[in-house]
Amino acid sequence: MSGAVGVLEDLGELAAPAADALAEALAATDRRVADQKRLEDAELPWVIEWPGDQPTVSPALQALSGTGDDRALPMLAWALERERMPRNVAQPVASFGPRAAPLLPLLRRRLHDLPADEPHDHRHESISWALSGIGPAAAEALPDLLGQPVTEGLLAAFAAIGPEAAACAPILREATASPQRSLAIRAASPSRSSGRRRTG
Structure with missing residues (x-):
């Protein structure tokens, strides 16, 4: 099945017919974390460890998340709680939109306990x-976002949260003058911030 997962990974809702099989296989796995070097063809882990790099959410869990199947949410919560949190967790979480709001306490905690000084x-x-994918329902996370480095992701979150983020206007104004062109464009056009960007 792992060979087919590579095809399903980026299909989004089109992979819905495979959701039951994916959910059952992921729930039954004996190894939630697999080393990429030792990954066997039949394995469908939740997280993959890479040599010399941060782990990633597995293609199978990404595929299930892309279908919008709520059975993926507890698996994503588990991945978020790992000390070595996957670097690409944004896309599968954001794909649920406001339905990922139950993960907010965990997302807020990770903003504070992940290292902030590693380039x-x-x-x-x-x-x-x-x-940003969760949208206005993520308004309670605003205090945690304030003080974070100004990035495209941060500006996307402000824009997606909407009027509740009015206090962030000075940050947006300052970012419009950024020498980093993509950052300045996003700050000047917050309506473009939609949480659709793939991270990792």
């Missing part, structure tokens, strides 16, 4: 993208 660790921004 190649983009998991804070990944969480911001996840929050």
Whole structure:
């Protein structure tokens, strides 16, 4: 089945006919975390560990999440709680939109306990993208977003949260003058911030 998962990974809702099989296989797995070097063809882990890099959410869990099947949410919560949180968790969480709101307490906690001073660790921004996918329902996370580095993900979260994020207007104004063109464009056009960006 793992060979087919690579095809299903990016199909989104079109993979819905395979949702039951994916959910059952993921729930029955003996190894929720698999080393990419030792990954067997028949395995469908929840998280994949990569040599010299941060782990990722597995293609199988991404495929199930893309179908919008709520059975993926507890698995994503488990992945979020790992000390080595997957770097690409934003897309599967954001794909649920407001239905991912039960993960907000966990997302907020991870904003504070993940390392913030490692230049190649983009998991804070990944969480911001996840929050942008949740949209206005993520308003309670605003205090946790304030003070975070200004990134495209952060601006996307502000825009998606909407009027509740009015207090962030000074951050948006400052970002419009950023020498980083993509950041300035996003700050000047917040309506483009939709949480659709794939992180990782």
